[in-house]
Amino acid sequence: MSAPLLQARGLEIRFGGVVAADGVDLDVIEGENLAIIGPNGAGKTTFLNISTGYLKPLAGTVTFLGQDITRLPPRAITRLGIARAFQIPQLFLEQTVMENMMIAAAARSGETSGWRRLLDRPEREEMLRLLDSVGVAAFAERRAHELPEGQRKLVDIALALALKPRLLLMDEPTSGVASSEKMGVMDILVAALAREKVSSVFVEHDMDMVERYAHRVAVWSSGRIQTVGPPAQVLGDPEVRQRVIGI
Amino acid sequence: MQAPAQTSGSGLRLAIVLGLVALAAIVPILLPSWATLITLVAAKGVVVLGVIILLQAGQVSFGHAMYFAVGAYAVAFWGRHMGPGDLILYLLLGSAAATLFGAVIGLFVVRYREIFFGMLNLAFSMVLWSLLEKLYHYTNGADGIRVVRPTIAGIAFQPETFQYALLYVTLVIAVVASYVAQRYLDSPLGHMLRAIKSNETRLEYLGVSARRVLLIGYVLSAFLCGLGGALVAVAQQIATPEFGYWTKSGEFVFIAILGGSSSALGAFAGSAVFEIVRFYAAAKLANTWQLILGVVLIAIIMFAPNGLVGILNRNRRNAEARR
Amino acid sequence: MDSTIFILALLDGVSYAALVFLVSVGLSLIFSVLRIVNVAHGSLYAYGAYVAATLSLAVAPISPWLTFPALLVASVAVGVVVGGVMERFLLRPVYGREDVLQLLITFAVFMIMDNLQRLIWGVQPIFASTPLKLLPNVSVLGVSYTSYQVILLPAVALLTVLGLRYFLRHTLAGAVILAVTEDREAATAIGVDARRVFLVTFMIGASLAALGGALASPTTSLVPGMGADMIVLSFAVAATAGLGQIEGAAVTALMIGIARAFVIYLQPEFEVLVPYLIMVLVLLIRPMGLFGVDKVRKI
């Protein structure tokens, strides 16, 4: 096994009286798609928030490629190569989808021109291809707020991918996507991740998804990681089934 | 400031702009007193352009008159201590002083958003205003400082011709400033600025420092306010603390919304309507000019959410739809 | 600094703070519920003063003591009528639109009210000091004070703090207002009529501004433009305290009032700067205000 890409050790955080993380250890290995599952409100999203610097843990550390990123702000962590897609899509609603993408492209290249036109940048083709690869190229010239929820979700992921990250963190990547299209979208997404050599962590409630796309599954419950392992093994565990999935 | 999807009529827009500039340049030849009025309209339009830039980021400053005043006073102080100068020097001074000021205050205020951003700007501007009033021995207090008529590019104009020279310089500046502002808003930095309005979180998650982006926009807007302030001071031949009072800041935001905060054209359309209404009302309807402006603004907000420019665009779209 | 100055400045500061508090707490209350900074708040203060003066001049010949209820009647009338019209017909149509539009509506109302005030009451200063003269003077350290200013005004302010506290914490209507303040969607979901809450809150806030004006009217000349300064000052107090903080506004008003009084005694040149400097310093250190609470956005 290669060295972990992202390593969390002893994370602790609480909100008011609620303990969301109480000594969480978790590794993300280069090249894998790691799913996090667990009951509602268990703190799965909190893990994404801590790993990206949006929340600071009370104790514990997160290291990425050997560097301690626990106290860094989101933008610094993003620049190190961790991108994030959100449960509720976070887009620039008043701008067109292409403009959204080009902002990401400009951000990736560290562009700070106040003169050259954004849309004249060379990455336009690349961004269009990226949009095409998640199936929303047709919306490129539409303003983001005009898109249906499912398409926004895809653009949200495309925005993260546009950064060419090493690691992509996703929060229920297909929630909001019509159920008939979920598998198709995930197929495309996972293929893209593999092609671009991007590792990923995704929080998920849909066990079919987890079973089909995750290399490993971590079960988050009562503020701790209860088990980590291959989907077949973890999802087969009766205790997990009862506590997490409620079957 | 419009997305490319909607700028199909950009040729038409250019024609309208050129037509209006030509009109602004020719009218005063027939009506001499309009030279100063149009100069003021264009100069304040430049200021409002600065306010509009911040509105793109969703931030409303109720204190931007402070940069307007800084620009004006920079010119006035020069005239007072160094004697008359050249217009080009005045404009450089005014805009440089405002830029510097904006950079320093900007470092503090870009940490705040929305109402807190507005309030902090207001607070800073009120401190400046109090100082302009208080430091009577340096600023002449409420009477203000006279601004001596400058030369323009080394040429000393007679009073009759000076107002035209100033008008044409101001029109050129207005056009250039609009173009620069437009280019800025179309650039990556400009788009990032607009992104602050709709989703600052995502911007940070693209690895961009929203504060830095906002600071650049803030400084640019301070620059434009200072430039406009210097022009107004020269046109009015005076700088007074009133330039920096909170109602002046409110007036700039007012004009921006009146004209339509989504385009450079809006800044000038709003400024023209505002100044002309006030110009006529101060003479003909002295008792009711504020009333009229207030009602006009409410009507615009209620019935024409995109300002005067919005009305223009809507009419054009309707006309195209009928064709 | 000797103790005489200390005591005198304290008294002056308290009576000044009482009026400023009344106006700023109204502003703060409106903001906490409607999320609107009411620029026309200063105009409501001015109208409260003008209507109170008109009313007391009318009733004073009947009995001078009637002027006290007249002040109260005037402030409620202004708050309900002007505040009600403003909320119902001007603000309600723009809820949900950009914040700046709501702010500008109130700015436009400020211009209109300022103008109407001149048309209604003219430009000559108006003075109606009957209530001030009815109450005796009190002497402190050889300096004569009006009991109206050093006793009545602070008492009214204190009653307002206690009254608002009781209203918000111990009555159903207050609980409903607080619920809307906390979470508008949730409150609406459990059947609260948010629109009515907005209307009532706006009227209460407006009445408080008008009350400030009405209480100020016996002590000061009513002149065109008197509202414009009050709005910035009350704004400074509300912001320094943290918008929506009632007790906080009281403490901050006292702080600014007393600081101002001391500055007049010791370094009068800096009087106007005091509230704004305090506001800048506080906001730079605590953007949410002295008593405000920070909120983290959920993503």
Next chain:
Amino acid sequence: MKGALRPALGAAALALALTAAPAFAQDKPAQIKIGITTFLSGPASVFGVPGKAAAEMIAEDINKKGGIGGVPVALTFVDEGAGGEALVSNYRRMVQDEKVDATFAAISSGSCTQLVPIAEDLKVMNFMWDCGAASILEARKHRYNFRTQANATPEMLAVLVYLLKTKPDFKTIAVVNQDYAWGRESWEIFSTALKAMKPDVKVVAELFPKFGAPDFSTEISRLMALKPDVVLTTSWGGDLDTLVRQAGQRGLLQQTTFVLGIGESSMQRLGADLPEGLIVGARGDHWFLHPERKNDAAFKAFNDAFKAKTGAWPIYPVYHMYQAFSALQASYDKAIKANGGKWPTREQVIDAAGGTEFQTWGRPVTLRADDNQGLEAQIVGVTKSAPGYDFKVLDNMMVFDAKPITTPGGQKSIEWLKTLTPDFAKMNVPTFKHGQ
């Protein structure tokens, strides 16, 4: 760029067509057009609105009598309260489009500072009808601008001399002035002269509350604790009313000698709230019961007409407005005479204006040829109750001749004031009792 200009252009062209008169200089014009700037909004409208009423009344009267040199006058007003941009634009519009023959600008020194150079640029005769800043005419020589009244220097000096004559032994003084140019400049003049004429007086407090402040309680407390012999204030309008009432209510007016530098304009409003014994100045020899004029039937008729029109007796801006018209009439009459009875050109009127003496509702005023400064007498008195009036009137009035108390031509006021000596206060000034 300026979408709204097109319709506005039409309106402007129309306005021009309606108002533009043929500009044949030497022909007798149809009317003499006068552009007047005055405060119609904001706190200073306490002066501006009476000033406007006076202008309308006076113009009507002039026209009834056949106009100036047989030509009627027509007035245009601009609101000084609408802000600097509107003021400058409208001033230019009046001069350039409406082609007014003369302007009366302005009330505030700030407006004057702004408009005086423009009048020079546009070569239009301007009478500074009410603004008092001494420095404007002292900075440089003007051709087109005249001041048809005094300035802050003689106004303050008269008040100071009155104080020194009536209360020669005071040791301490405090000042409460509005914090803006007038409040500052008037105190600078007063204190400079005081230092020169009575160096042993100690200034115990210099208070400059904000312009338009609604409350002076703290200032009053401080003054009550300090107990100065004299308190000076040059405040006006609502500020002065508030200060006097708050100070009166708390006994400060009774404890110390109050000097109201320009209190004449507030006396009617303050009514019974103004106690006896306060020293009051009038920005000129303005008093509707002027001791030297009060038996003049025309004076009485003027005052009665103004009272009938507005409900109040005239205050100083009303008399200042009259002076501007009187100066205009005198200048035109002089120019017509010099031109052999033919209608004069604008430049000829300007030539005539310098050195003109004209009648006023006080002593005559001269436009000093050196610097176009008006030489105007000053009245200072003390408040007193009098039967027949529901407000205090002036008693023990001194009428100061203009010349001795006005800065000599070509000198700067502050420098000149420094050269004064204690003997200056010993000048001979006639004193009049009320009703005498």
